[in-house]
Amino acid sequence: MNTRELNFAYKVRHALNESAEKLPQSTAEKLASARKMALSRQKKTSGLRVFVPQRLFAGEAGRFVNAPLAWLGRMGVMVPVVALFALMASIYQVEQRHISDTAEMDVAVLADELPLSAYLDSGFNAFLASRDH
Template identity: 55%
Template sequence: MNTDDLNFAYKVRHALNEQLDELPASTTDRLAAARKAAMARKKADAPVRVSERALATGGGAGFFAQPLSWLGRMGVAVPMLVLVAGMVGLYQYEEQERVAELAEVDAAVLSDELPLSAYMDHGFNAYLTKSEQ
């Protein structure tokens, strides 16, 4: 039964309860017969399963009301935290590698006997490229 059906049923019940004293006896008899017929056709309720843990905790709706619900939440949260920590670690590692590489290049340039202006010369860059091949 959806919410519209429930709302309609509540409105009809409220309207009938308000006007109950003014209804003729034949109408109340027909309504009583209709109610009995509806109750006879009503499906039997499914048996309710109650766990021992729910009985022990009084059936309260706390964090541990559903035994594995917190485990399910942690099953999602923990891998996400591991992923974020791994990505941060990888970023830090790559940044350290980049800094070490730049330091190595700076040390090679400073320890070389060539003047710094030689590295700015385009002909020198062409010479280095050609000599590497």
């Protein structure tokens, strides 16, 4: 908070304290009983204490480096990344093979001197369809 905000907060607190003194007695008693009831419902603090050997903050890299099974945490990230890379490489290989086969067929068809009626033949279309699969 900057100085201006603190001054405003002090002024508000002062105004509330002044107006609290002007409240009727019945209202002050109702507020006091409501406060007592709220305090009675407050959770009790436990007497147990826990010893924490070192402070750990979110995002602190030191907790994985010093742990006995630190490699397991790193593998949990690396395995999916390597699997994704292998999948993408295999998809690339399959697509390159398909492109190569299609290009080879196109070259064979274009280099051969077939009459136009051969392209209209249903057997030729069946041949092309079988080469795609």
